[in-house]
Amino acid sequence: MTPKAPFFLGLDVGGTKLAAGVADAEGRLLARDEMPAGARDGPEAVIERLVGLSGRVMDASGVARSGIVATGVGCGGPLDPVAGIVREPPNLPGWHDVPLLARLREGLPHPLGERPLYLENDANAAALGEHRYGAGRGVDHLVYLTISTGIGGGIIADGRLVRGENGNAAEIGHMSVAHDGWPCPCGSRGCLEAFCSGTNIAARARSRLLAGEASRLGEMWPTTVTARDVAEAARAGDPLAVRVWEDTTAVLGAGVANVINLMNPRLVILGGGVTRAGEQLLSPVRRIALERAFPYLASVADVVLAQLGPDTGVVGAVAVAQARLVAETEVGRA
Amino acid sequence: MTPKAPFFLGLDVGGTKLAAGVADAEGRLLARDEMPAGARDGPEAVIERLVGLSGRVMDASGVARSGIVATGVGCGGPLDPVAGIVREPPNLPGWHDVPLLARLREGLPHPLGERPLYLENDANAAALGEHRYGAGRGVDHLVYLTISTGIGGGIIADGRLVRGENGNAAEIGHMSVAHDGWPCPCGSRGCLEAFCSGTNIAARARSRLLAGEASRLGEMWPTTVTARDVAEAARAGDPLAVRVWEDTTAVLGAGVANVINLMNPRLVILGGGVTRAGEQLLSPVRRIALERAFPYLASVADVVLAQLGPDTGVVGAVAVAQARLVAETEVGRA
Numbered sequence: 001m002t003p004k005a006p007f008f009l010g011l012d013v014g015g016t017k018l019a020a021g022v023a024d025a026e027g028r029l030l031a032r033d034e035m036p037a038g039a040r041d042g043p044e045a046v047i048e049r050l051v052g053l054s055g056r057v058m059d060a061s062g063v064a065r066s067g068i069v070a071t072g073v074g075c076g077g078p079l080d081p082v083a084g085i086v087r088e089p090p091n092l093p094g095w096h097d098v099p100l101l102a103r104l105r106e107g108l109p110h111p112l113g114e115r116p117l118y119l120e121n122d123a124n125a126a127a128l129g130e131h132r133y134g135a136g137r138g139v140d141h142l143v144y145l146t147i148s149t150g151i152g153g154g155i156i157a158d159g160r161l162v163r164g165e166n167g168n169a170a171e172i173g174h175m176s177v178a179h180d181g182w183p184c185p186c187g188s189r190g191c192l193e194a195f196c197s198g199t200n201i202a203a204r205a206r207s208r209l210l211a212g213e214a215s216r217l218g219e220m221w222p223t224t225v226t227a228r229d230v231a232e233a234a235r236a237g238d239p240l241a242v243r244v245w246e247d248t249t250a251v252l253g254a255g256v257a258n259v260i261n262l263m264n265p266r267l268v269i270l271g272g273g274v275t276r277a278g279e280q281l282l283s284p285v286r287r288i289a290l291e292r293a294f295p296y297l298a299s300v301a302d303v304v305l306a307q308l309g310p311d312t313g314v315v316g317a318v319a320v321a322q323a324r325l326v327a328e329t330e331v332g333r334a
Numbered sequence: 335m336t337p338k339a340p341f342f343l344g345l346d347v348g349g350t351k352l353a354a355g356v357a358d359a360e361g362r363l364l365a366r367d368e369m370p371a372g373a374r375d376g377p378e379a380v381i382e383r384l385v386g387l388s389g390r391v392m393d394a395s396g397v398a399r400s401g402i403v404a405t406g407v408g409c410g411g412p413l414d415p416v417a418g419i420v421r422e423p424p425n426l427p428g429w430h431d432v433p434l435l436a437r438l439r440e441g442l443p444h445p446l447g448e449r450p451l452y453l454e455n456d457a458n459a460a461a462l463g464e465h466r467y468g469a470g471r472g473v474d475h476l477v478y479l480t481i482s483t484g485i486g487g488g489i490i491a492d493g494r495l496v497r498g499e500n501g502n503a504a505e506i507g508h509m510s511v512a513h514d515g516w517p518c519p520c521g522s523r524g525c526l527e528a529f530c531s532g533t534n535i536a537a538r539a540r541s542r543l544l545a546g547e548a549s550r551l552g553e554m555w556p557t558t559v560t561a562r563d564v565a566e567a568a569r570a571g572d573p574l575a576v577r578v579w580e581d582t583t584a585v586l587g588a589g590v591a592n593v594i595n596l597m598n599p600r601l602v603i604l605g606g607g608v609t610r611a612g613e614q615l616l617s618p619v620r621r622i623a624l625e626r627a628f629p630y631l632a633s634v635a636d637v638v639l640a641q642l643g644p645d646t647g648v649v650g651a652v653a654v655a656q657a658r659l660v661a662e663t664e665v666g667r668a
Binding site: 077078087140141155157158160162163164165166167168169170171172174175176177178179180186187188189190250251254257258259261262263264265266291292293294295296297299300301 | 411412421474475489491492494496497498499500501502503504505506508509510511512513514520521522523524584585588591592593595596597598599600625626627628629630631633634635
């Protein structure tokens, strides 16, 4: 295929790594690169690295800089997607009200700084990516969940991202399905994230090991047990791991049912590192969610795995740029 | 004030009563009437009564029939708001795929049958009513909850009703906040409705009475105790009633926090019969919800009481007619 203009730059700012990509209007990546974020060096150093990475990935893409019409940036929230300001994401220590778009506008190579730049919560960006280029193509009503070290999400209703009053809708990780249950660092109880994130799947397995429950995971040094180890041991029939995995899918299934009852989506798309377990995760979550959801809403809903995989961050950022550029053009036209 | 054209007819089809009203474009009622639904007589009899009631309320309004530009109908779901078909609402026995709008098109006095008719879930209609004419005027992001014999809701995002894939979004009564908790007739567990609806507030008090707990409510014949009795006894300090009320507001508060974390609304509006308890309900629910919700989302959110009161049904139906007529006009213009 011959790549066709217009092209977009997508930037993904994570606590661990920075990623950048150049893609065409169908979300196909012409070039992609990443580097460690070095988040402990603070926002200015991270932004400088991001600018350098952007230049390199544009050079690698072979696309003339003038062919790139807009830049999308995905970043951990909370943030202000309209003003382009990152508030204070837990994964980016030292970031407080950082005017990320203004800094990029100064730093990005000409003419990108003068062209549209858009910021979005990274989970919202991933939802837009799946909507435009992934599992949710052509679907007007969908909810995306990322199950990784944390749990986040994004909601598309009537084909458009639901942002909410200050741009932070879809904090699905902090939906409580146990109002007086396990504590969550956010101050609430029973939050999905505090039970089903990769971090917490591993933590529940470790606390069972430390309580003396028998398991093949006991051969490992307890603090090194990960969610992936739990998934593998569960596949092998290890009773402790099976129990932890079943608890995980029961709680996730209840959460997904809530999402179906609230949003009446056609699709709930599961992404993030924990979904590398594939059918082992999807199959029970899907079954439980569709059993629990209100029948008339369950009848039109399905639960599927995300399709963009490790490129979600940059492709999602590209989707942000494209979607917002299109929306602004439409507003301008009216 | 002199009522000004255009005028709208609003119809509210409930399991207990039918209501109809004629209103102007600001939702002010010129006339309103109601009658028992007689739902056990089946759909055709109910529709015939609704047509008769519509004629009477139009006569009473003094508005010429030609001045009424559109009719909105609110009805219990599930229903298909696009095709105008009522599926099988639990509160309307014998209704199965009833083409309500087609029947009204035939039955309503000339020229209403030839003009736009719109159907919407009654809780969605109430949400639109509060959005256009009530507590949510000027607010782009809000969630409406009705807490009555059941619990329902409606979501407004970016100023528009969120309908979902088959028009039944916002089944907030079936959000679970106790994934392995109390059973709900829907088949799930821990649903808000199965704990906090008026019916279930009363049921929890009665089961405590029957278990022998001391209470001033014990002076009543147990099966006659209502949610209103529980609220009154709680205000008077009755320990059983206080406990039931506190359990109710704790669970509702957790549910409202979930709604805030999902939709990032500016307002959560509480309506329905149970909210006649006023501050006794609002104050703890508001406090608990804002404490539990994610701080950055709680910081822009508030929880308030609905304003339309007993007129919610018809005024909501008027809001449906107006909102959808406006939307269709805009689409036509584009």
